[in-house]
Amino acid sequence: MSLGKEMSLKKMSRTHVNCTINGDEVDFLTTDATSLLDALRDEVGLTGAKEGCGTGDCGACSVLVDGRIQCSCLIFAPEAEGRHITTVEGMADGEHLHPLQQTFLEGAALQCGICTPGFLLAAKALLDENPAPTETEIRYGLAGNLCRCTGYDKIIRAVQEAAVQLKGA
Amino acid sequence: MTATEHPPAYKYVGTRPIRHDGYDKVIGKARFAADLNLPGQLHGAIHRSPHAHAKILSIDTSAAEAMPGVKVVVTGDDFPALDPKNPNFDLAANIIARGVAYYHGHAIAAVAANTKPEAQAAAAAIKVEYELLPAVLSIDESMADGAPLVNETNHTKFVPPGEPSNLSTITNLDRGDVDDALAAADVVIEREFDCAHVHQGYIEPHACVVDTGPDGKTSVWCSSQGHFRVRSMTADVLGWDKSRVKVTPAEIGGGFGGKTTVYLEPLAARLSEKAGKPVKMVMSREEVLRATGPAPEAKMKIKIGATNDGELTAIDGWMAYGVGAFGDMAGLIGAMSVASYKFPNLRMETYTALTNTPKSAAYRAPSAPHAAFAIESVVDEVALELGMDPIELRLKNAAVEGDLTAMGMPHPRVGLVECLEALKASDHYNSEVPEGAARGVAVGFWFNIGEESSATVNLNEDGTATVLTGSPDIGGSRASMALMAAERLGIDVYSITPVVADTEAVGFTDVTEGSRATFATGKAVVQACDMIIDELKKRAASIMSVDVDQVAWVDGAAVSAGHGGGEGGEPLTLAAITAQAKRTGGPLTATASLNAAGAGPSFAVHCADISVDEETGVVSVLRYTAVQDAGTAIHPSYVEGQFQGGSVQGIGWALNEEYIYNADGVMDNASFLDYRIPVASDLPLIETIIVEVPNPAHPYGVRGVGETGIVPPMATIANAINAATGVRMTSLPMSPPKLLSALNKRSK
Amino acid sequence: MKYAAPTTVDEARSLLADNPGSRVFAGATDLIPQMRSGRPEPAVLVDLKRIDQLMAVSHGEGKWTIGAATPTADLTRNGAFSGMFPGISEGAGLIGSDQIQNRSSLGGNLCNGSPAADSVPALIAADARAVIASSDGTRTVAVAEVVTGPGQTSLADDEFIVEFEIDDAPANTGDAYLRMIPRTEMDIAVVGAAVRLTMDGDTVTDASVVLGAVAPTAVRVPDAEAALVGSRLDDDTLAAVSAAASAACNPIDDKRGTIEYRTQVAGVLAKRAAVIAADRAQNGA
Ligand SMILES: Cc1cc2nc3c(=O)[nH]c(=O)nc-3n(C[C@H](O)[C@H](O)[C@H](O)COP(=O)(O)OP(=O)(O)OC[C@H]3O[C@@H](n4cnc5c(N)ncnc54)[C@H](O)[C@@H]3O)c2cc1C
């Protein structure tokens, strides 16, 4: 995509972005300064990713981009062109929860739940890459996700439990 | 682990079902306030003061109003004049400045526009002329003779009206003869302490959507710990009747006390009224840190006397809390939180001082953590001086039923001794302290509150029940309501749908604070269940054609001695009765409302093993155990969660969290990168021991558990640091630079 | 503001030349927070991540070539690279969280111009070079010469870094990077120290010591290097390294640390990093 001078002068024109979100081909219009987080929430209507800070510090906005965990608040929406994006809404297989979703529920790994979508995706990315992490690896792997309610204890245990279940599966 | 002396035989209470609202929260469907949108809504943004204290000479909104997409702009002039008789006077002045900006970040004007970027650009284009006033930025400055006034409308409370003052409360508590007792003591330890401002740090910023219709009726959807309070506060600020406002609670992304007040709703309501459209407002993290309530800063001086055999004979305390630019009662509450030991002689002088910083708000056990940091540190020094085990010293002096708090109130049945014994018996306390590490312990107390709650129980045709309450669920309370209702009604916990209902669908309920939801609202739920059981028995009696006295409610069914039971001689189940409701008198529903007395205080004891890198001042927490009296744990997982969350907030407060202000009163670290709340890799697992000393004033013995957990950690860590290094840290946070500097002084 | 995603270096070059006031970016992990706190929007945002050359890590002809926009996670996961330059890998691997690591680049870390940038001290210690695309071709400069002050670089407005080159480490060479932060993760370095040593047996034959976050730019500490060369890392040497590192500090007091603290801890970290680097030089990473 190249850009001529006249185009750069056009104010507030919106960019058409095509990508795959949770397995579906999706297109949306956005201004170029919009973050992927805002585009997902306001243009695509997926509000599972949350804004806790808008500056990369809390992880509540985490999504998978081509399988890699990233803060959607630190991505410009047009960058999504052609990418595969997974949000928390795409984690379950229909009615069938992902093992992490199930162990979070069973292990009371959420209190208010605002951090939960980000943790679930970050934990998925972690386990996809390292199916048998140590407690320390889980703690460092999830250090980009802040939770103020739980003290992390039950989150760590839920990830450990999911790792065991996924290995058995 | 749970330490219960005589476990009662409950079927549901004390079990760990998956919470009813959990599914939506793990699939991303739960609706938090910022997730809500109304057709045609505008977006709001706020222009905030760039100065810590300044007179507003003029506000020019014309450029902003002319900008693309901008619909309306409001300033203080769009709100009713401040009336000192208004119970929410301070709140109203905090929501939007009237003539004076009292802190950096104070709202000056608000804009509504078609998009958020347009609103933000317009807010930035508002021009304000200021005359700078002297900014008072510390407790010392505030309390100094001849200090400039922080806020000329502040008067000291509870004393005859006089000149405006920088002090909001002055309290003196006295019992026995402190001077004599200290003179007679074998050991006297005195230390001075200070604590920086800290924030609740909820991950969800404040957010609301407000729609004011042409009829004046205003609907609010918001993130709050108490939507009835949002209703009254919003109405008070706007000078409206409360009934004009309907508040529907969204899911709330953490509060910890910080969402017991309002910041945005009155602004959004006025913007919406002027624009004739719904208005959505969402704070940025920076705004949350600059303009919403932190917990107070504090300075304390504590002197404790003891006999050689470990009796704590006297405490002489001086405590001042800095609460920002508007008065509150932090000092008084700090004094109320002194209640862990018998202290036959006690003197507590406390102050609440104003500074030109944001108005502080409640944060878990407000004021108690500061006091406990100081007192528990000094108690630790006494134990060291006497060569006593810190648990034994505390056991010897622990408050029990009938002992007086600092306020002179006798304790009801409390579980401090049980908590201390449980820690003493724990695996953690009995384990070797790891090589290179050291251990600390400390106690915490919170009195908890009761207040007003309502609950409605509706039985459905299919034999299920809907339980409506007015207590926003900030950490699993819906599950607890369902468990109590299931226990009472005798039906499965998943046959209960617990709902947090709006201000027009359920009776008045106070805010979820003071650890009161499971206690007070739970009590209302149980009462409504009992009322409905009475009705079920009547219906059963008529179906079974027996006298109602002969019907008992057992295991979710009516049984009658005079009758073989239901049609087939079987007990008549709840579902069988609701199926015939139409025939026997119509729908079954009951509502209970109460003002709950008898909130049970909750004590906690924490224990930490830590290590210190003496070359860098970095503290690592290696093992941590929280022991606390829950009365009865309705859903033990969420009780543990409260202990763990409180502990970790306290660990953050102990080690790194603080507001860093520059000389102009501007917060330098207004982001989650530099306001350092703990991350997962900072912590070990948080072991918990639930002690259950039932509260006699609750049908299942519940004590609130939400707050005490944040009280002990600061002293627990300080005591462990002292054990590790011989350095007594008296200033929070005990951050690496402060600790290294103290270590440098030690070795000199 | 317009977004553009060129696919070749030339295309990026002409976008910059044709649109004054534009800015390249890779991970945007510095750029977006800065824009949020009021930094002016560029005319055109030039996304470098669709240019293959800037996203590649390769090894050949006695050197490593690292695309300037490559996410640092790709570098730290590269076993061969991390085996040869554990210190650079450590520094790059400390940037933010996994989320940040999947975006953050060496080019961004360097050109953001923060004295606290974690990947920079070890890159300087390894004598890494930056290959810069400018309107009339490319030029190559030492990484140490790119940053001139906080937020400032020696690059012209229409220049950008294409890739970094690092010569293979000589035999028996090891590097290490340590930083001090109050938390264990998600923090900006209060002090950073990189040390690279080449050893002959237990004697140091070559040394580089570079500190971060203690001066307006990352700084080399020649006195510490001099103390190390020829030594066997005995206690006196380490004390001299510490003292030299502390003496090289010219820090500021800010929300992240005091002058006193930074100065003292720089000495501690330099000494500790030297011990790790020596061990790696002798025994491999
Ligand atoms: C939560 C969080 C934690 C962080 N933690 C750390 C940390 O621990 N340590 C640390 O060092 N940093 C940290 N950072 C800062 C940041 O992530 C790093 O500096 C990162 O390496 C920047 O890379 P980027 O690709 O994202 O840069 P960008 O934001 O894309 O760019 C940064 C700057 O460099 C310029 N630039 C980018 N690429 C080039 C190029 N090829 N040529 C010329 N100029 C270029 C851009 O124009 C911009 O001015 C953190 C940031 C966040 C949000």
Ligand code: FES
């Ligand atoms: S909202 Fe993106 S990291 Fe906090």
Ligand code: FES
């Ligand atoms: S559950 Fe509330 S922030 Fe994690």
